[in-house]
Amino acid sequence: MATRLLFLHLLLLIVVLAAGSRAALASTTVKDTCAKAMAGGQHEGLTPFCVSSLEAAPGSDGADARGLAAIATNLTLANYTAAVATVKALQLRGGWSPAQRAALATCRTRYIEALNVVHSAVHALATRRARDYVADMTVVADAAADCDEAFRAGTTTGKEADGGGESSPMRKVDEDAINLTNVAMLIVTSLGE
Numbered sequence: 168m169a170t171r172l173l174f175l176h177l178l179l180l181i182v183v184l185a186a187g188s189r190a191a192l193a194s195t196t197v198k199d200t201c202a203k204a205m206a207g208g209q210h211e212g213l214t215p216f217c218v219s220s221l222e223a224a225p226g227s228d229g230a231d232a233r234g235l236a237a238i239a240t241n242l243t244l245a246n247y248t249a250a251v252a253t254v255k256a257l258q259l260r261g262g263w264s265p266a267q268r269a270a271l272a273t274c275r276t277r278y279i280e281a282l283n284v285v286h287s288a289v290h291a292l293a294t295r296r297a298r299d300y301v302a303d304m305t306v307v308a309d310a311a312a313d314c315d316e317a318f319r320a321g322t323t324t325g326k327e328a329d330g331g332g333e334s335s336p337m338r339k340v341d342e343d344a345i346n347l348t349n350v351a352m353l354i355v356t357s358l359g360e
């Protein structure tokens with residue numbers, strides 16, 4: 168009985184140790200890739216966002232930088248798909264001012280356009296056309312920025328315009344989209360292909 172218990176404890180210890188070292192290995196690759204890709208530029212502050220986004224993504228543990236580039240691009244695709252759904256849901260919910268309605272319409276158009284371009288970027292990455300990839304992803308990030316801008320320009324006057332964030336129901340969606348796109352782009356650029 169005692170032997171059996173000891174055996175179980177040992178087994179548990181081995182499982183815990185194995186899981187621990189696997190996790191450590193995984194997050195090292197993610198952290199290294201993010202740190203290297205975001206280093207030395209205006210996007211240094213994106214490193215924590217890069218790490219948390221990629222660590223939450225299935226398949227990121229054990230993936231190399233190229234794999235992480237593909238995962239980040241997939242996350243971007245998922246994010247823009249979700250953004251389109253969010254705009255549609257907000258439009259359906261209603262209760263918006265005319266200016267907000269106009270901004271939501273802009274967001275819908277721009278996110279739908281961007282979704283096609285993310286698909287093109289996925290293809291460019293798969294066929295190792297880094298320059299086309301960056302060109303595509305720049306357009307993609309611009310669309311989210313335009314959505315954000317539509318609310319700033321259209322729904323507030325004067326000081327409130329650069330203040331709150333309250334005025335745009337799309338603020339977090341836009342920021343996530345822009346940040347993810349930049350993360351994916353910077354990782355691809357860091358591959359040096």
Ligand SMILES: *[C@@H]1O[C@H](CO)[C@@H](O)[C@H](O)[C@H]1NC(C)=O
Pocket residue numbers: 212213216339342343346
């Ligand atoms: C986007 O990244 C910036 C840092 O560049 C960070 O301040 C901001 O909180 C991020 N946005 C989101 C929604 O995580």
Ligand SMILES: *[C@@H]1O[C@H](CO)[C@@H](O)[C@H](O)[C@H]1NC(C)=O
Pocket residue numbers: 219220221242245246249250343344347
């Ligand atoms: C978009 O990506 C960010 C960062 O990975 C994540 O926190 C957020 O939940 C995603 N949004 C959607 C709607 O999937």
Ligand SMILES: *[C@@H]1O[C@H](CO)[C@@H](O)[C@H](O)[C@H]1NC(C)=O
Pocket residue numbers: 226234237238241
């Ligand atoms: C990206 O998404 C595509 C389509 O869902 C999938 O086939 C591919 O395995 C994904 N790649 C990575 C690296 O997650």
